[in-house]
Amino acid sequence: MDIFDLLTRLIRASLEFDKKNVEATALAIVKKIKKDHPERAAEITRILSYSNFENIGARALDMSPLPVDHETRYSLVKLTEPIEMLDPILDEYIRTQLDDFIKERRMLNKFLDEDIIPPNSILLTGKPGVGKTYIVQWLSYELKLPLVTLDLASSISSYLGRSGQNIRNIFDYARNQNAVLFLDELDAIAKRRDDASDLGELKRLVNVLLKELESCPISCIIIGATNHPELLDKAIWRRFDRAIDIPMPEESERAQLIQRHIGKIKDNVKPSTLEYLSHNSKNINAADICRLCEHIKRQFLLNPDSDANIIVLMELFKISQLETKEEKISICNSLKREFPHLVQRDISKITQIPLATVSRYLSTVKEV
Numbered sequence: 001m002d003i004f005d006l007l008t009r010l011i012r013a014s015l016e017f018d019k020k021n022v023e024a025t026a027l028a029i030v031k032k033i034k035k036d037h038p039e040r041a042a043e044i045t046r047i048l049s050y051s052n053f054e055n056i057g058a059r060a061l062d063m064s065p066l067p068v069d070h071e072t073r074y075s076l077v078k079l080t081e082p083i084e085m086l087d088p089i090l091d092e093y094i095r096t097q098l099d100d101f102i103k104e105r106r107m108l109n110k111f112l113d114e115d116i117i118p119p120n121s122i123l124l125t126g127k128p129g130v131g132k133t134y135i136v137q138w139l140s141y142e143l144k145l146p147l148v149t150l151d152l153a154s155s156i157s158s159y160l161g162r163s164g165q166n167i168r169n170i171f172d173y174a175r176n177q178n179a180v181l182f183l184d185e186l187d188a189i190a191k192r193r194d195d196a197s198d199l200g201e202l203k204r205l206v207n208v209l210l211k212e213l214e215s216c217p218i219s220c221i222i223i224g225a226t227n228h229p230e231l232l233d234k235a236i237w238r239r240f241d242r243a244i245d246i247p248m249p250e251e252s253e254r255a256q257l258i259q260r261h262i263g264k265i266k267d268n269v270k271p272s273t274l275e276y277l278s279h280n281s282k283n284i285n286a287a288d289i290c291r292l293c294e295h296i297k298r299q300f301l302l303n304p305d306s307d308a309n310i311i312v313l314m315e316l317f318k319i320s321q322l323e324t325k326e327e328k329i330s331i332c333n334s335l336k337r338e339f340p341h342l343v344q345r346d347i348s349k350i351t352q353i354p355l356a357t358v359s360r361y362l363s364t365v366k367e368v
Contacts, residue, residue, distance in 0.1 A: 129285030
């Protein structure tokens, strides 16, 4: 059995939470690589030497065991090792802010020598799918620090009095680690305290969070993210050094995302088709654009004899649904105008509008 077979078995065992098989497979890998890669083999052996399987990742990264809820014993955070990430595709202003934050963290000692308090926190806002989580993972990679993500499911207890203690435990853990603490869906624990519909206990939870954010040392990096900035308590905003709103991608950014994720199918698609895709995806967020590219590649593999340009356009209109008659007329005519070679049957296939209706929409405009 070669190393690739062992890696396949290891991944399968990990996903099935089969500790015994994970250990056996890992030991087999150690034997395979010990001669050529003794340091890696020793590292794997050291990881296996720890008996607490739940905290094996934390210990492998020289971190303390993860904090847990005292009643359920579930971990309050998720630990992710930094992995290589491509640079996020953002407008110049936002990218400059993120680059400045990275530079500031790398110049930590110089800031302190000059009696300047370096920033240690960012609040990311924006609609779902614009790339907030991706940015956090990329920052973790750029700073070469593990990512510790608040697990809301286990942190917010049904016994509300315990939620505050869980938040304290999470921040105590973050203060003692060389890591990035990611507070995702921050609005769930930081709602405005003037909201009369919320329970008093939830308001006390906001007070706990404010106190913990205030007492975080400069060595502790905190990144918050929310899809609903309007729900955040006003005092929360003041606890973050930077507040960055991530907008929906502009056309140039959508074009870059498509070029990055469309893959080899790009060679089978006309530039004009990709330009049309970029221009007509303005209401689609970055995550959905990446997902759209995956669907296009999948359909192309399933239908290698089909026209790749038609596949691209079909997948676009599967998620850019046409609602009004005016929209349908406009799209039918724009497709005919941009791609004169398309026949009415092609336009019907692309838009899922009946052939007779496509014909009527096209002739209506001609008559006008």
